[in-house]
Amino acid sequence: MxxxxxxxxxxxxxxxxxxxxxxxxxxxxxxxxxxxxxxxxxxxxxxxxxxxxxxxxxxxxxxxxxxxxxxxxxxxxxxxxxxxxxxxxxxxGNAQLRHQSERSRLLVAGGTGFSYIKSIVEDQIHRQQHIPTTLYWGCRTEEAMYYQSIAREWHEAHDWLTFVPVVEQANENWDGKTANLLAQIKQDYADLTPYDIYIAGRFDMVGAAREVFREIGVDEAHLYGDAFAFIK
CATH class of the missing domain: 2.40.30.10 (Translation factors)
Known part of the structure; x- marks a missing residue:
């Protein structure tokens, strides 16, 4: 460095x-x-x-x-x-975007893990890549989803990108999923094998996510997160 x-x-x-x-x-x-x-x-x-x-x-x-x-x-x-x-x-870090890959992408952010995902999405936009990409961002409340506006703008502007906001505690006007982030992903996917997965968040969340992904099928050679260098 x-x-x-x-x-x-x-x-x-x-x-x-x-x-x-x-x-x-x-x-x-x-x-x-x-x-x-x-x-x-x-x-x-x-x-x-x-x-x-x-x-x-x-x-x-x-x-x-x-x-x-x-x-x-x-x-x-x-x-x-x-x-x-x-x-x-x-x-x-070694969890950078593999921009040469043509596999569909699943981006998973917990809290300020969104910063890692933001760099990846904006690089895809800059490269004019149209690879199907789904972004899950999980927070405890909507107020904690501090940059929700830009994620929704990406969703509206790019037909290759789907944004799925997930909060654990929602108010009555919430426009998104109300669930635990990992439980929502487990509900939405039966097999993650075809995906390049990029994940960031608190170490305990990332470790738990890997176990959930293993339960529903994941190719760990295509699972990227710098937290994995620090957790067993």
Missing amino acids: NTIRCKIEQVNAFNEAVYQVILTPEVAFDFDAGQYLCIVMGEQDKRPFSIASAPSQTTIELHIGAAVTESYPMQVVERLQNSDYIDIEAPA
Whole structure:
């Protein structure tokens, strides 16, 4: 990975628990959609975040889930809010989009795992790929689905992309599925063998997802998620 100094352009709150960060690197660097970077907090303190922007963009976007009760990510947000520049190390990760593959794609995001998926979808759009793609995004509530608007815009603009929003607690006007994310996928699919699957979210969710996918058939050579490097 390269160490790159970045100008901090914006730190905006999507909601009370998720922040959007926009960085401009002083030196352009190559990365693949679906990779991540590390914010350098100290020589031995480097914290990973998915890159939410596509490689074709000149700025770098991050989504940082940082509720006030979670000191680890809030320390990063506070550093960004109170600095003009930050060092990053990039790129990292092996769960990048296999854009040469012509297999149908299933994208699965839990919470701020959507940042990983956003980079992949925007790269598909940039490449003008029309491979059938279904995006599931699961959150506890609609309010937690912080970038629902852009996902619905993709759904409307691209006939190859289907967006399936899933929340566990819905209000009466909710336009989506009300269920546990993994239970909804298990209900919707009898066999995942034909799919390239890209997944991001909390480690416990990603680990549970792999077990669910195994139950309904999955070709694990086509199951991509950087969390798998850290969980058994």
